[in-house]
Amino acid sequence: MIEPLLLSLRLATASSLLLLLLGIPLGYVLARKRFPLKRLAETVILLPLTLPPTVLGYYLLVFLGYQGPLARLFSIEWAFRFEGLLIGSVIFSLPFALTAYREAFRSLDEDLLQTARTLGAPRWRLWRYVILPLTWPGLLSGTLLAFAHTLGEFGVVLMIGGNIPGETRVISIYIYDLVQALEFAEAARVAGVLLVLSFILLYSVRVVEEKWTNRFRSITAFTHP
Amino acid sequence: MDKPLQVDYRIHAPVELAARLEVRGFTTLLGRSGIGKTTLLKAVAGLIPAAGAPFEGLPPEKRPIGYMPQSYALFPHLSAIENVAFPLLALPRQTRLGQAATLLLQMGLSKELHHLPSQLSDGQQQRVALARALARQPKLLLLDEPTSALDTFTREEVMHDVIDRLRQTGIPTLAASHDTALAQLSDHLAVLTEEGVAQQGSPEEVFAHPVSRAVARLVGLADTFPGKVVRTSGPWVDIDTAAGELVARDVKDLTPGETVYWGIRKEEIRLVRVGRTQCGEASENLIDGRIVKLLPRGLSTELRFEGPISLSLTVPRHQRERLALIPHTDVQIALDPRFVHLMSR
Secondary structure (H helix, E strand, O other), X not given: OHHHHHHHHHHXXXXXXXXXXXXXXXXXXXHHOOOOOXXXXXXXXXXXXXXXXXXXXXXXXHHHOOOOHHHHHHOOOOOOOHHHHHHHHHHHHHHHHHHHHHHHHHXXXXXXXXXXXXXXXXXXXXXXXXXXXXXXHHHHHHHHHHHHHHHOOOHHHHHHXXXXXXXXOOHHHHHHHHHHOOOHHHHHHHXXXXXXXXXXXXXXXXXXXXXXXXXXXXXXXXXXX | OOOOEEEEEEEOOOOOEEEEEEEOOEEEEEOOOOOOHHHHHHHHHOOOOOEEEOOOOOOHHHOOEEEEOOOXXXXXXXXXXXXXXXXXXXXXXXXXXXXXXHHHHHOOOOOOOXXXXXXXXXXXXXXXXXXXXXXXXXOEEEEEOOOOOOOOOOHHHHHHHHHHHHHHHOOOEEEEEOOHHHHHHOOEEEEEEOOEEEEEEOHHHHHHOOOOHHHHHHOOOXXXXXXXXXXXXXXXXXXXXXXXXXXXXXXXXXXOXXXXXXXXXXXXXXXXXXXXXEOOOOOOOEEEEEEEEEEEEOOEEEEEEEOOOEEEEEEEHHHHHHHOOOOOEEEEEEEOHHHOEEEOO
């Protein structure tokens, strides 16, 4: 159980970090900027919410596989490898993380950001002292949600990663294997561990969200006297 | 007071606006809501694209201004002293906290240094926001509706105090407001109308002699009427109006036949007859009509008068009681020629 569990945790950690890196600028732009084709961009990003995981996995397989465009152009072949899993996970969890990030950034008061600029704050200082301190609960809850989502993911992982022990066999697939092999005792233990993990993660999300809602309330109360 | 600062900006969006004015000491930019006062302040602060002087082309963080929006925009997660130290972040921690503390002390907030904005009253929040806007020693301070969030009862006192503190710093201040009380407290007053800055000068000058009907409305001369110059004689001018021929003081060289607009303050209209009771000396500029409505205005009463023209006048309580004023009474009013104000547009 240890090997697939560690692999799943590694995958979830790596995809959460990538999501933060990718999602924060994207969420900020979607929340606060206007640009052409914004609705289209939002739809594409949210698509994995409604798409069957097997469909997403299929396209990723075609794209990253040994005859895919990446392989032909750059000799990059990431199907059935950890990198392929990672890309799949990031795309699959992006809507979850991004929706939370976007809401966090939307709650920022425009007056606050503008005034901060007139106080001589360069962009990095604005992020370090104003934007991140006011939005971190929202960013954290989105990331935790994406982390939990990645841990439990099955369809996309199976399509793009297959079932290679130590490389792509994550914990959800391991449980499937155990049941196929009628090893119910081990399956029950692993499932139990995942259940507890998911519960703890979601509980943390609730705690963080509550904190965020309270803070958000204090901002609105303050800026509209 | 130092020499005035010239502000001259042209804005195309969100409203079309060209404004040119002087900032001398504490200057109020008076105008009704939606006329573009906030827009002008934001343009000077560099927050919206605009052309003009001073500071054109600089990003907001490079402009030597202090900007205080209507909401104050204090950082809700930072204490008063951290808010004021924010613009000084380039300095070492001890230095900037020291300077922030000094500024807050000057604003009379020695006990509230470590309070969060939500723990401060509106007036205290405003002083923290002012201290923060002053921290970088700007060349120009921009205040957006500084009286709007203040308690009605303490508003005047608080602003008096703020203006005094700002005078001590010597930093020229431009305050956008529709508050005539604030306008009267200022060193200099600029009135923004649809045509741009229609008039500027000392508050006494602008309030006593509004140049146009748009300005007159803003400084409390609500009812204005057209008229035609009949003749001039010395300091006086006769004008033909809907209420007959009226005498007024000739403010600038008028020529017969010219169209002028005239108005008179509510407080300066006299009642000379109510019903059959004579209650004032008969004089020039008498108009007959009737009272149609009485509106309480604190200790005085506003009367709506309808005759050949409609206007409002205020009478003190003792007069209202003595004359037992009720609606639908025939009255005669007198307009003292010295107080009939003429405007060319």
